[in-house]
Amino acid sequence: xxxxxxxxxxxxxxxxxxxxxxxxxxxxxxxxxxxxxxxxxxxxxxxxxxxxxxxxxxxxxxxxxxxxxxxxxxxxxxxxxxxxxxxxxxxxxxxxxxxxxxxxxxxxxxxxxxxxxxxxxxxxxxxxxxxxxxxxxxxxxxxxxxxxxxxxxxxxxxxxxxxxxxxxxxxxxxxxxxxxxxxxxxxxxxxxxxxxxxxxxxxxxxxxxxxxxxxxxxxxxxxxxxxxxxxxxxxxxxxxxxxxxxxxxxxxxxxxxxxxxxxxxxxxxxxxxxxxxxxxxxxxxxxxxxxxxxxxxxxxxxxxxxxxxxxxxxxxxxxxxxxxxxxxxxxxxxxxxxxxxxxxxxxxxxxxxxxxxxxxxxxxxxxxxxxxxxxxxxxxxxxxxxxxxxxxxxxxxxxxxxxxxxxxxxxxxxxxxxxxxxx
Numbered sequence: 001x002x003x004x005x006x007x008x009x010x011x012x013x014x015x016x017x018x019x020x021x022x023x024x025x026x027x028x029x030x031x032x033x034x035x036x037x038x039x040x041x042x043x044x045x046x047x048x049x050x051x052x053x054x055x056x057x058x059x060x061x062x063x064x065x066x067x068x069x070x071x072x073x074x075x076x077x078x079x080x081x082x083x084x085x086x087x088x089x090x091x092x093x094x095x096x097x098x099x100x101x102x103x104x105x106x107x108x109x110x111x112x113x114x115x116x117x118x119x120x121x122x123x124x125x126x127x128x129x130x131x132x133x134x135x136x137x138x139x140x141x142x143x144x145x146x147x148x149x150x151x152x153x154x155x156x157x158x159x160x161x162x163x164x165x166x167x168x169x170x171x172x173x174x175x176x177x178x179x180x181x182x183x184x185x186x187x188x189x190x191x192x193x194x195x196x197x198x199x200x201x202x203x204x205x206x207x208x209x210x211x212x213x214x215x216x217x218x219x220x221x222x223x224x225x226x227x228x229x230x231x232x233x234x235x236x237x238x239x240x241x242x243x244x245x246x247x248x249x250x251x252x253x254x255x256x257x258x259x260x261x262x263x264x265x266x267x268x269x270x271x272x273x274x275x276x277x278x279x280x281x282x283x284x285x286x287x288x289x290x291x292x293x294x295x296x297x298x299x300x301x302x303x304x305x306x307x308x309x310x311x312x313x314x315x316x317x318x319x320x321x322x323x324x325x326x327x328x329x330x331x332x333x334x335x336x337x338x339x340x341x342x343x344x345x346x347x348x349x350x351x352x353x354x355x356x357x358x359x360x361x362x363x364x365x366x367x368x369x370x371x372x373x374x375x376x377x378x379x380x381x382x383x384x385x386x387x388x389x390x391x392x393x394x395x396x397x398x399x400x401x402x403x404x405x406x407x408x409x410x411x412x413x414x415x416x417x418x419x420x421x422x423x
C-alpha cells in the first residue's frame with residue numbers, strides 16, 4: 001500500500017511624594033559614627049552626607065525581623081540593646097527601619113574603618129515595598145554607588161523559604177541583576193552560641209535530627225538551588241549580634257564564636273578584587289527595556305526557525321523530505337482551526353518548477369511529484385539519475401535434480417517425478 005505525499009526540497013537556508021529618608025553617616029568620633037538624623041522630604045544626592053569610597057562597604061539586606069539593624073550596630077562595636085544605638089532597633093512584625101541608612105566606623109569598634117548600609121525589610125506588613133525600593137535604589141545608586149559584599153541576613157530560627165522570602169529574593173535579583181549572587185554572603189542571625197544552645201543543636205548529630213551549622217547551611221543551599229537555580233556554594237557567617245549585649249560579653253564561648261564568625265565576613269569582604277556597582281531606577285528600566293527587546297528578538301527568531309522546520313544544521317539546502325498539507329484524505333478546511341498547512345519559507349514542491357531563490361535560483365526542480373517517482377539511495381555521481389524500472393531487469397533459475405512425492409489411500413495413488421527442470 002502506498003501513501004501519496006508531496007516531496008519538498010530545501011532551496012534556502014534557515015535564518016538564525018513626601019518621604020522620610022534616613023541617610024546619615026561618616027562623622028567619626030572616637031572611632032564611632034554620629035547618631036541618626038532624619039530628613040523630611042525627598043533628599044537629593046547632593047544633600048546627603050559624603051561617603052568614603054576608599055574603604056570597604058557592606059550592604060545588609062533581608063526580610064523584616066531578621067536583625068539587620070542589630071547586626072549593623074554590633075559590627076560597629078555597639079551593643080544592639082543600648083538606647084544610643086547607631087541604627088534604631090525595635091521588635092514586632094513591622095520594621096522600624098523605613099529608609100536606607102549608612103554609617104562609617106571601625107570594624108567591631110576597634111578595627112579598620114568600613115561603612116555598613118542598613119536597608120528596610122521587604123515584605124513588611126505595612127505594604128510599603130514599592131516606596132521603600134524606590135528610596136533604597138536612589139540612595140544606593142547616587143550615594144553608596146558600590147559595595148564589596150551583600151549580606152543576605154536570614155533568621156536562624158527559620159530554615160524554610162516562605163512566600164515572602166522567595167518574593168524578596170526575586171525582587172533583589174531583579175533589582176541588582178545576576179551579579180547580585182556573586183557578591184552574596186549568607187548571614188545567619190539569632191544563632192545563639194552559649195554552651196547550652198550549642199549542645200542542643202548537636203544533640204541529634206550525626207543523624208536526621210541534627211540541627212547544627214552544617215545542617216542549616218545544606219538546607220539553605222538546597223532551597224537556593226531549587227527555587228533560584230543557584231548551584232554554586234555560598235559562604236555563610238553565623239553572626240549572633242546579641243552575643244554583644246552587656247550580660248553576654250563575659251561568656252568566653254560566645255565571644256570566641258563571635259570573633260570566628262565575624263572574621264569569615266571580614267575575610268570575604270577583603271578577598272574581593274572588585275566592587276559591585278549598584279543600580280538606580282533608571283538603570284533598571286533601561287535594562288528591562290533591553291531585555292524585553294532581546295526576548296522579542298529571540299521569540300521572533302524562534303518562530304521563524306519553527307516555520308522553517310529546523311535550522312540549517314539539521315535540514316541543509318538540498319534536503320528532500322515527504323510532506324502532507326492535511327491530516328487525512330477527505331479533510332475539508334473550514335475555519336482557522338481546520339485548515340490546510342502552507343509551505344514554510346525556503347521550501348518548494350518537487351514538481352518540475354523553477355527555483356526562485358537561494359543559491360540554486362533559476363534551476364529546475366526535479367519533478368518527483370508529477371511523475372510519482374520514488375527515491376533510492378546511491379552514489380553522489382548518480383544524484384538525479386532517473387531509472388524507469390522499479391526493479392532492475394534480471395534472470396533467475398531453479399534446478400531440481402529430481403524428486404518425487406505421492407499420496408496413497410485405500411482408493412487411489414499418484415506420483416510425480418521430475419528429473420530436471422529450469423526456468
